[in-house]
Amino acid sequence: MIGRPLAAIVSAGSTRFGRLKGIYARELFAEALCEALEHCPELDPRKDIQAVFVGQMAGEAYEHQGHWGPVVADWAGLIPKAAIRMENACASSSAALRCAIFAVKSGLIDVALVGGVEKMTHRTTEEVQEFLGLASDHPFEQFNGLTFPGLYALMATAHMNRYGTTEEQLAMVSVKNHKHGALNPKAHFQKEITLEEALSSRVIAWPLKLYDCCPISDGAACLIVTRPEIAKKYTDTPVYIIGTGQASSEIGLYERETYTSITASKVAARQAYKMAGVEPKDLDIVEVHDCFTIAEIIAYEDLGLCEPGEGGRLIEEGRTTKDGDIPVNVSGGLKAKGHPVGATGASQAYEMFLQLRGEAGKRQVPDVEIGLTHNVGGSGATSIIHIYRV
Amino acid sequence: MIGRPLAAIVSAGSTRFGRLKGIYARELFAEALCEALEHCPELDPRKDIQAVFVGQMAGEAYEHQGHWGPVVADWAGLIPKAAIRMENACASSSAALRCAIFAVKSGLIDVALVGGVEKMTHRTTEEVQEFLGLASDHPFEQFNGLTFPGLYALMATAHMNRYGTTEEQLAMVSVKNHKHGALNPKAHFQKEITLEEALSSRVIAWPLKLYDCCPISDGAACLIVTRPEIAKKYTDTPVYIIGTGQASSEIGLYERETYTSITASKVAARQAYKMAGVEPKDLDIVEVHDCFTIAEIIAYEDLGLCEPGEGGRLIEEGRTTKDGDIPVNVSGGLKAKGHPVGATGASQAYEMFLQLRGEAGKRQVPDVEIGLTHNVGGSGATSIIHIYRV
Numbered sequence: 007m008i009g010r011p012l013a014a015i016v017s018a019g020s021t022r023f024g025r026l027k028g029i030y031a032r033e034l035f036a037e038a039l040c041e042a043l044e045h046c047p048e049l050d051p052r053k054d055i056q057a058v059f060v061g062q063m064a065g066e067a068y069e070h071q072g073h074w075g076p077v078v079a080d081w082a083g084l085i086p087k088a089a090i091r092m093e094n095a096c097a098s099s100s101a102a103l104r105c106a107i108f109a110v111k112s113g114l115i116d117v118a119l120v121g122g123v124e125k126m127t128h129r130t131t132e133e134v135q136e137f138l139g140l141a142s143d144h145p146f147e148q149f150n151g152l153t154f155p156g157l158y159a160l161m162a163t164a165h166m167n168r169y170g171t172t173e174e175q176l177a178m179v180s181v182k183n184h185k186h187g188a189l190n191p192k193a194h195f196q197k198e199i200t201l202e203e204a205l206s207s208r209v210i211a212w213p214l215k216l217y218d219c220c221p222i223s224d225g226a227a228c229l230i231v232t233r234p235e236i237a238k239k240y241t242d243t244p245v246y247i248i249g250t251g252q253a254s255s256e257i258g259l260y261e262r263e264t265y266t267s268i269t270a271s272k273v274a275a276r277q278a279y280k281m282a283g284v285e286p287k288d289l290d291i292v293e294v295h296d297c298f299t300i301a302e303i304i305a306y307e308d309l310g311l312c313e314p315g316e317g318g319r320l321i322e323e324g325r326t327t328k329d330g331d332i333p334v335n336v337s338g339g340l341k342a343k344g345h346p347v348g349a350t351g352a353s354q355a356y357e358m359f360l361q362l363r364g365e366a367g368k369r370q371v372p373d374v375e376i377g378l379t380h381n382v383g384g385s386g387a388t389s390i391i392h393i394y395r396v
Numbered sequence: 397m398i399g400r401p402l403a404a405i406v407s408a409g410s411t412r413f414g415r416l417k418g419i420y421a422r423e424l425f426a427e428a429l430c431e432a433l434e435h436c437p438e439l440d441p442r443k444d445i446q447a448v449f450v451g452q453m454a455g456e457a458y459e460h461q462g463h464w465g466p467v468v469a470d471w472a473g474l475i476p477k478a479a480i481r482m483e484n485a486c487a488s489s490s491a492a493l494r495c496a497i498f499a500v501k502s503g504l505i506d507v508a509l510v511g512g513v514e515k516m517t518h519r520t521t522e523e524v525q526e527f528l529g530l531a532s533d534h535p536f537e538q539f540n541g542l543t544f545p546g547l548y549a550l551m552a553t554a555h556m557n558r559y560g561t562t563e564e565q566l567a568m569v570s571v572k573n574h575k576h577g578a579l580n581p582k583a584h585f586q587k588e589i590t591l592e593e594a595l596s597s598r599v600i601a602w603p604l605k606l607y608d609c610c611p612i613s614d615g616a617a618c619l620i621v622t623r624p625e626i627a628k629k630y631t632d633t634p635v636y637i638i639g640t641g642q643a644s645s646e647i648g649l650y651e652r653e654t655y656t657s658i659t660a661s662k663v664a665a666r667q668a669y670k671m672a673g674v675e676p677k678d679l680d681i682v683e684v685h686d687c688f689t690i691a692e693i694i695a696y697e698d699l700g701l702c703e704p705g706e707g708g709r710l711i712e713e714g715r716t717t718k719d720g721d722i723p724v725n726v727s728g729g730l731k732a733k734g735h736p737v738g739a740t741g742a743s744q745a746y747e748m749f750l751q752l753r754g755e756a757g758k759r760q761v762p763d764v765e766i767g768l769t770h771n772v773g774g775s776g777a778t779s780i781i782h783i784y785r786v
Binding site: 012030057058063064066067069070071072073074075076077079080084085086087088089090091092093094095101104105107108109111112113114115140141142143144145148250252253254255256257258261269270273274383384387388390 | 402420447453454456457459460461462463464465466467469470474475476477478479480481482483484485491494495497498499501502503504505530531532533534535538640642643644645646647648651659660663664773774777778780
């Protein structure tokens with residue numbers, strides 16, 4: 007039986023993702039909020055919003071700025087509202103969403119603004135690699151020169167070795183997500199690529215090539231989250247959250263039992279499915295954390311969309327394309343939509359909000375009723391999963 | 397009428413605060429947890445704890461490490477439990493406590509580990525000033541060379557100008573808190589100082605002298621927080637949280653209407669008092685955020701312990717000493733106990749836990765039933781207040 011709503015999303019907004027010049031992160035956040043407010047005239051932000059939960063990974067490094075709660079509340083015109091910043095690496099704004107669910111479910115908060123933002127492209131690629139590395143273990147990973155492409159390359163080679171996953175299958179994830187991104191006017195990359203282009207792009211950390219890696223992007227996304235009981239005050243068509251799951255894996259890849267699966271994702275998925283009263287076969291649409299193509303294939307398996315080791319076949323058979331039986335990353339995913347890290351979780355929920363309301367334009371998947379988002383921090387030390395329904 | 401419990405603290409732990417060499421922040425956190433677990437044998441951490449909420453301000457800068465949720469969960473032996481890191485500058489672990497209250501009040505989490513940690517002393521004073529500056533506004537404050545002593549000096553001179561507050565009154569806060577700290581075996585400074593010593597210490601940012609400023613410290617503190625209904629499973633004497641308030645001020649001091657009060661503290665206090673059903677006169681013990689002596693005087697006023705402008709007189713009359721009618725910072729406060737920034741909020745709650753259970757040793761205030769903690773982030777862009785009762 008499908009679970010009762012924990013919370014409702016009554017509006018949402020997002021900036022375009024990409025290389026957005028001459029703008030501070032706080033301004034990006036305010037721009038995303040403007041869209042959410044425009045689409046929800048019933049909401050009086052200064053009166054109704056009681057708390058802000060914002061995900062932000064590393065503004066300290068990118069803009070020499072911390073204390074993001076009041077920074078974004080200030081630029082959003084929401085002083086003196088309470089504002090908390092969550093940092094769970096690339097899953098920061100899913101952590102913010104989860105805390106907002108706790109807040110509205112507790113009855114202490116009626117309406118919360120949830121969002122995420124990251125401004126990255128004004129820094130060099132080397133700097134960004136270093137800043138992203140903050141999400142991995144310092145003493146044993148960063149310090150020895152392991153970067154995120156390197157960490158995910160270790161997972162990819164382990165998966166290839168154990169299950170026979172191929173470079174072609176990895177590249178197919180990229181081709182699919184670029185195809186989807188071409189339909190998303192807010193995606194960083196809105197152009198299709200061929201399998202040949204993906205396979206012949208330069209090697210970053212074998213077997214991962216340039217097209218196996220998500221880009222460095224700027225962007226922000228936000229959600230207006232309310233208690234389910236009052237959602238209809240703000241919209242006739244809220245999207246309900248019916249499941250939330252979160253778990254942790256060891257911070258260092260070297261500490262883990264396996265490289266071919268992310269334990270945190272399996273545990274978080276189990277929690278979310280149970281709470282929502284749904285099974286993988288009930289999902290109509292899924293957004294997963296494809297920071298690298300191998301991450302999407304592992305996600306298929308960890309979420310139970312297929313058996314362990316079958317992820318390569320799932321992409322090869324085309325089942326996860328927009329027209330397949332279980333569309334994954336119709337937004338373009340991190341690969342083509344972009345990955346401003348703090349914004350990604352909120353952006354995945356934004357996609358659910360559009361798709362479940364039938365407002366996703368050219369990329370709309372028909373008749374979607376139940377969706378899932380899967381947002382990973384670092385190499386999987388954090389995994390946060392939410393399940394949505396109309 | 398006194399409000400119903402929102403959550404219960406059933407155990408707590410803290411490291412000593414001070415210059416703790418040759419140890420990582422994650423190890424400090426685990427040490428604080430060990431004390432909490434030793435004092436709560438009824439709790440099976442791997443079975444009972446469902447979520448970790450950790451406050452950490454700037455580990456990215458101090459240890460080149462982010463993603464603190466799973467980092468501390470890993471070192472605490474709590475993988476695969478969900479773990480979220482909150483960053484609200486010096487109020488980070490009060491933000492963590494507030495989210496844990498939401499979580500247990502929501503019914504989705506029964507038992508949460510809440511804590512905070514910061515490891516600072518291995519860096520130079522200049523580096524620490526820069527890292528603390530992350531909590532102030534970058535474009536208009538940090539960038540122009542304003543540091544936290546400078547920001548609070550502006551507040552102090554405004555208060556002196558408007559209300560006639562004196563350098564002697566500021567110094568009295570320091571003398572009082574050092575006197576209290578001498579009774580706290582975990583305090584960074586456990587020695588009394590004289591008014592003469594405080595007044596003749598070197599000027600940091602006039603009128604603030606060395607003894608008007610809290611030290612740079614290492615430390616961690618944690619709390620085991622449960623739903624009130626199940627607290628007695630773990631202890632016969634839980635401490636209940638009956639009020640939580642949070643608000644924001646503009647991130648930049650330059651944007652604010654006044655320098656002599658922190659609006660966020662006044663708004664947060666109003667929320668917390670209302671929720672708890674108590675008034676300032678009902679408080680038996682208070683811990684306030686005395687990062688600088690002027691901050692304690694402003695806190696007296698913002699919390700309603702006295703009228704605006706009367707804070708100087710309150711300290712001068714000795715009413716906030718351990719034996720006064722409203723004891724403030726009996727732990728030694730940030731000034732003498734120390735201020736490992738991410739740990740401070742949890743440490744204030746730890747003090748409430750001890751005092752309200754009558755376990756505070758030499759510094760025990762007799763017959764305390766209702767207490768309040770006041771934790772500020774930055775120059776007051778965040779203020780978080782909790783009210784406790786036995």
